[in-house]
Amino acid sequence: MYTSLLHVRQAINFERQLIDHLETYIEQETVRLKDIKRFYAKVSDLHSEVYSGPSASMANPLVAFTLIKRLQSEWLNLVYSDEAQENTQALRSGYKEVEEEGFLPKLEDLQGAAKGLMRLQDVYSLQVGALVRGQFQRISNGNPIDIYSPIVSIPLSGDDCFLVGKVAYEQEDYYHSVQWLEESVRLFRGTGGEWSPENEGTLEDALDHLAFSHFKTGNVSSALSLSQELLNHDPMNRRVLKNIEKYERLLVEYPPLLSANTELKRPNTTYLRTRNTYERLCQTQGIQPRHYENPRLFCDYFTNDSPGLLLQPIRREVLSLQPYVVLYHRFISDSEAESIQDIAQTGLRRSVVASGEKQATAEYRISKSAWLKETAHPVIGRLDQRITMLTGLNVHPPYAEYLQVVNYGIGGHYEPHFDHATSASSPLFRLNTGNRVATFMIYLSSVDAGGSTAFIHANFSVPVVENAALFWWNLLRNGQGDGDTLHAGCPVLVGDKWVANKWIHEYGQEFQRRCSPDPEE
Ligand SMILES: O=C(O)CCC(=O)C(=O)O
Ligand SMILES: [Fe+2]
Known part of the structure; x- marks a missing residue:
């Protein structure tokens, strides 16, 4: 879910x-x-x-x-x-x-939702304390700034925070467990540790997990004082008594350095080499050059000399030349976008990524997707035609894949990746029409916050523009993958993000895109 x-x-x-x-x-x-x-x-x-x-x-x-x-x-x-x-x-x-x-x-959903919250906390540098109050804030120059102001804010309870902290704790991620369990303990203390029938945890559970998390991050004095508080609630707990003895001994043997930096370091669970750039682009929408800074970038009304577009040219915005990325505004109508979402609904399944020769689910892509054949509804054929008018490319299977409709979930994202295959054994070659030469991605919805498409090496990101479509070439003219197309779908902070991908393959486009041995082209 x-x-x-x-x-x-x-x-x-x-x-x-x-x-x-x-x-x-x-x-x-x-x-x-x-x-x-x-x-x-x-x-x-x-x-x-x-x-x-x-x-x-x-x-x-x-x-x-x-x-x-x-x-x-x-x-x-x-x-x-x-x-x-x-x-x-x-x-x-x-x-x-x-x-x-x-x-x-299911339990997996609860854990996935908790991980989604922690992902949003990380990627958007959100303050846990504010999240707990139902606000989306980041500290900038010492002051909290609202990233997004919800109409209704839903504050979290001590038990809500306990659950998120416990998910982190179970992954041995004490960086997050400390922050969330601190909030949990604070809130549970605020209610006098009173028991509620719907709760999973108690003040004692939160103290216990928090004390151990502090111990694991080297903060023995906090581990000790929390364990002493826990002992007040549960004086006969032998395990806690033993921990207290251990912490006291440790503090005598290794007195904490007063100057010790208590700031915890975030674990690199994603192993992303481009994490900093990725997160900056998600937060800021990048440092995309303005048109006046790079005169080769422009906006125009575009027909591609296609009779079908003469009366209603499309608003084209060239965002980047290397890699070549364009945004076609108002590519799709509201009702077409809605129909596509409706048709896709029943077919939505957890999205997969290429993993060796197979496909598998992965933490780095959190969404559901459905494949729509042209025969599923006349609107799909109409979109195919429009893509061909704009790009001149042949989008009929097997020269292109079926339309993939994607709906993101809680903190849903797609971390930096290439759309084209990077190994000869990739399942993408099963169509026998070569690699994915181009991507045509349609934004079927708006979002309230987050969810931009970030081009990591090219150093810009595109906010979700409802009904617009983004086009780029994945391959160089010599057929090699263009490393500059490394891109990502940033986590959706607030909103229901839908996109549709049309992946166009190399074969069938021979007369539309000139090839060249030049690795620079
Ligand atoms: O959702 C986005 O902005 C990007 C999606 C994407 O890159 C993909 O589906 O391959
Ligand atoms: Fe992609």
Whole structure:
């Protein structure tokens, strides 16, 4: 579910069903408790008014009878009533019904969503403290600046933060676990450590995980003080006692340096060599030269001398010459973009990447995608025609792949990659029409924040422009891959990002793109 926002949206309906079941449960339990209270009031009134009075009320056989009846039968019926269990049972079977529909998120979804939050924190340098308040802020020159202002901000609870921290902790990523568990402990302390039935963790759990995370990052004194706090809540915990002894010993043996830099270093889990450039481009939209700085870049109305475009030329914006990247504005209409999303819905599956000779899912590409044949809907053929008019390229299979529609999920992204195959054994060669010579990528939606397309070596990024299409050549004229086309889909900070890719292959374009042995061209 976490890999596609469409499926997150659908989950809202399932929670609605659960709310209905809970409402019924609350109504039934309220009736049950009302009955119990009535009985309690009746019996306690009898005790304060009838039995404690001066008159010997037991002499009244009716009073005596009702007392005996209550003690022999009524209390028993009440105490051993199955009603509470029946109500719980009804609630559980309602939950099971929803569960059996198969659309409730799995543990993998929760962990994936937590990782998505941490990815957004990293790539956009977001402050965890602000995220927890429901705000998207980065510190710039010592001041917090809003990257995005949500209309409604959803603050996170101590348990929410505990869960994110625990996901990091389980990956032995103590850089993130410390930050999220700090927030969790702070929030749990704020509620007085009170237990709530929906929670996964407690103040003690958060203290325990945080103390160990601090220990693992070398912050023994924090590990010690948190363990002491934990011991106050759980004095008989032998493991904590032993840890305290260990931390005390360590502090005597290796006193912490006062000047020690306590700033934690972020782990490089992605092994991206271009991480800094990538993140800068995602945050800033790059240092794309302005048209007046590079007069060879321009905007125009473009027809490609195609009769189909004469009456309605397309707005072309040349973004880069090396590699050659152009943005065609208003390439697709709102209703066409909507149709493509609708047609793709049922076919969406977790996106894969080439892995040796096969294809596999990967952390570095978080989205779902569907392949649409021309026969799926007339709109697809119309788009193919329009691509051909603009580029002059043959986009009929097998000279191009089917249209790939992509929907990103929570913090969904596609880290720096090439669209063309970089090894001879790549599954991309299965069409037997050569490598992917060009990419034609259509933005089918807007986003609220994030999600730009970043060209790493070319040092610019393109914000999502709804209904526009981005075109670039992946191969040089000699057929070799153009290293300058290394590009990425930045994590979506806020929004539901949809794109459609048309990958055009080398064969079939021989008369449209001149080849040349020159490795510079
Ligand atoms: O979503 C984006 O901006 C880029 C997507 C991309 O590069 C791809 O799907 O190959
Ligand atoms: Fe790509």
